[in-house]
Amino acid sequence: MLNIDKxxxxxxxxxxxPMEKFIFVMVTIIVCLSSxxxxxxxxxxxTVSSLTILKxxxxxxxxxxxxxxxxxxxxxxVITILIEIHTEPAxxxxxxxxxxxxxxxxxxxxxxxxxxxxxxxLTTPLVDFTSVLKKLKLPDILIELISLIYRLIFILxxxxxxxxxxQSSRLGYSSLKNQFRSLSQLVSSMxxxxxxxxxxxxxxxxxxxYNGNLNILEKQYxxxxxxxxxxxxxxxxxxxxxxxx
Amino acid sequence: MHIxxxxxxxxxxxxxxxxxxxxxxxxxxxxxxxxxANPRLKLLLAxxxxxxxxxxxxxxxxxxxxxxxxxxxxxxxxxxxxxxxTVLGTIALLFQALLLAHxxxxxxxxxxxxxxxxxxxxxxxxYKLLSGLKVPAGVAxxxxxxxxxxxxxxVTATQLSxxxxxxxxxMYAAMLKFMSIFALTQIPLAISEGILTVLIFNFLKKYNLxxxxxxxxxxx
Numbered sequence: 075m076l077n078i079d080k081x082x083x084x085x086x087x088x089x090x091x092p093m094e095k096f097i098f099v100m101v102t103i104i105v106c107l108s109s110x111x112x113x114x115x116x117x118x119x120x121t122v123s124s125l126t127i128l129k130x131x132x133x134x135x136x137x138x139x140x141x142x143x144x145x146x147x148x149x150x151x152v153i154t155i156l157i158e159i160h161t162e163p164a165x166x167x168x169x170x171x172x173x174x175x176x177x178x179x180x181x182x183x184x185x186x187x188x189x190x191x192x193x194x195x196l197t198t199p200l201v202d203f204t205s206v207l208k209k210l211k212l213p214d215i216l217i218e219l220i221s222l223i224y225r226l227i228f229i230l231x232x233x234x235x236x237x238x239x240x241q242s243s244r245l246g247y248s249s250l251k252n253q254f255r256s257l258s259q260l261v262s263s264m265x266x267x268x269x270x271x272x273x274x275x276x277x278x279x280x281x282x283x284y285n286g287n288l289n290i291l292e293k294q295y296x297x298x299x300x301x302x303x304x305x306x307x308x309x310x311x312x313x314x315x316x317x318x319x
Numbered sequence: 320m321h322i323x324x325x326x327x328x329x330x331x332x333x334x335x336x337x338x339x340x341x342x343x344x345x346x347x348x349x350x351x352x353x354x355x356a357n358p359r360l361k362l363l364l365a366x367x368x369x370x371x372x373x374x375x376x377x378x379x380x381x382x383x384x385x386x387x388x389x390x391x392x393x394x395x396x397x398x399x400x401x402x403x404x405t406v407l408g409t410i411a412l413l414f415q416a417l418l419l420a421h422x423x424x425x426x427x428x429x430x431x432x433x434x435x436x437x438x439x440x441x442x443x444x445x446y447k448l449l450s451g452l453k454v455p456a457g458v459a460x461x462x463x464x465x466x467x468x469x470x471x472x473x474v475t476a477t478q479l480s481x482x483x484x485x486x487x488x489x490m491y492a493a494m495l496k497f498m499s500i501f502a503l504t505q506i507p508l509a510i511s512e513g514i515l516t517v518l519i520f521n522f523l524k525k526y527n528l529x530x531x532x533x534x535x536x537x538x539x
Contacts, residue, residue: 078418103425107329143420144323151326154496155483161492172486180326180483187325191424195417203417213347215354215361220410222365223372227414230373254511258518261374261394265519266527272366276359286358 076231077136082199085130091295092202093209098305099194105312106186112179114316115186121308122189130197140192141185148184152177200224205292218288226271233267234260321415321430322475324423331482336428339409342436346406364399368407371395372414390471393464393516396439397446398531404443408435433474442467460520465513472505473498 082088087095106118127134156177160166204221237260241247246256276284327335354361374391391411396404409431415421422430446463450456480493523531 076418078420100424103325104329107325107327107332107425140420147321147323148326150500151323151479154479154500157496158485158487159492159496160487161495170486176483184323184325187423187425188323188420191324191416192420194424195420200414200417213351215351216347216406216410218361219350219365219368219406220413222362223368223410223414226366226369227372227418230369231376234373234377254514254518257377258515258522261377261515261519262522262526264373265370265523266530268366268370269363269527269530272362273359276362279362284358286354286361 076228078140078195079200081132081136081196085132085197087130087197088199089295090197090301091297092198092206093295094297094301094305095194095198096203096206098309099190101305101309102312103187103190105309105316106183106190109183109316110179111316112182114312115179115182117315118186118312119182119189122186122193126189126193126196130193132196137192137196140196141188144184144188148181151184152181155180202293221290222288226268229271230264230268234264237263321412321422321434322426322478324416324426326423327426327429327478327482329425331478332425332428334428335426335432335478339428339431339436342402342405343409343431346402346404349402350406364403364407367395367399367403368410371404371407372411375411375415376419389512389515390434390438390468392434392438392471393442393446393460393467393512394519396443396467397460397463397516397520401439401443404439405431405435408439411435429475429478433471433478437474438467438471441470456524457517457521461513461517464516465509468509468512469505472501472509476501 102118102122106115109115123137126132127137156169156173158168158170158173160168201221201224204217204224207217207220241256241260245252247253350364354364371391374389374394377389392404392408395407399407409427412422412427412430412435416423416427442463445466446459449459449462476494476497479497480490483493484490485492485496
């Protein structure tokens, strides 16, 4: 289930400064979203996808599978914009030149931005992302909650997975009625187990002099001039393409 | 339903981000107050956040075999209170975008507004109202959870039609389109989420009454 997380730790760009990746991704997404042409988003989609696959070494098959996740939403959304509905004089549907243009622009803009998001999430572990948030001066409690929740997710996924296996091996998901029953039992036992875990965690922390702060050493990164120049050049390229077309 | 990354224009994304911000700040303040009074709550809240995230990653029972996920909004709001849910829901949405590729960073504000603000508030207050009227607890939970889910989708449809109004007929025509298309998928989902939440709630009440009473500390 958490394959993206695994990839984030095992790619070739793990040693690049997370702030560089964050700035690159945010600027590219903004350029992509503000673009009015169809060329810039396609260029961004191609560039960022090839960066993810070739440079970061994310398996291509896995990457394309990920791209398919938002497709259900994208498909429905684009179709809805493509087809225009009229209620007067009678109920009728139409596709116009303008709606085709809007829908196709939207399609590539969304895919281009999604590729940027994937680039970030596939190359940056969440621990590094919290260090970016810290530099952006977000409230301490928020960052602490994010890092705690991140660690606890794996415990809960493990618990839920084991219960699910036990239930399915006893035909717990064989009919719709059973599905509802099993799933609600799973969630309620997950709730009580996680409640217990939270208490245990607090006791173990308190016995180690916990006073409300978790102080963790962060991995140190260096900015690389090469990467910064690359980011500036490629963003200028995208922006120039936008104005040329 | 998550609005995917890049689907909203920059101005709309910024607008929904700004609209969500005050609720988020209030939620953070409230959490800060509670945590400084009782440090144990911090871990409980973190566990609640992880719980909401894992809940939203589970598959909802369905006959057709399509993979749809419960939002967990109703359950979370009833258990932990709406203001706290705003912050936990925002973190869960962020994780969904980064770890599961559902939703996005630029559309985070819009998704937070529908799923972590409107959904929980509607679910929580309709549940409170109905239980105040002495309606059976099962009905109150069902109505709260399914209304929370439905309203979430109405807000999402509104956000999309505000971003993409039809050339003639404007936002109203666009609204008609988005509502009717997403109604097909969302109304059955809202009902099954309602049923599921009632079942979960019954199990919790049967076996974990003490913890539910403890949680009232978290709520108000």
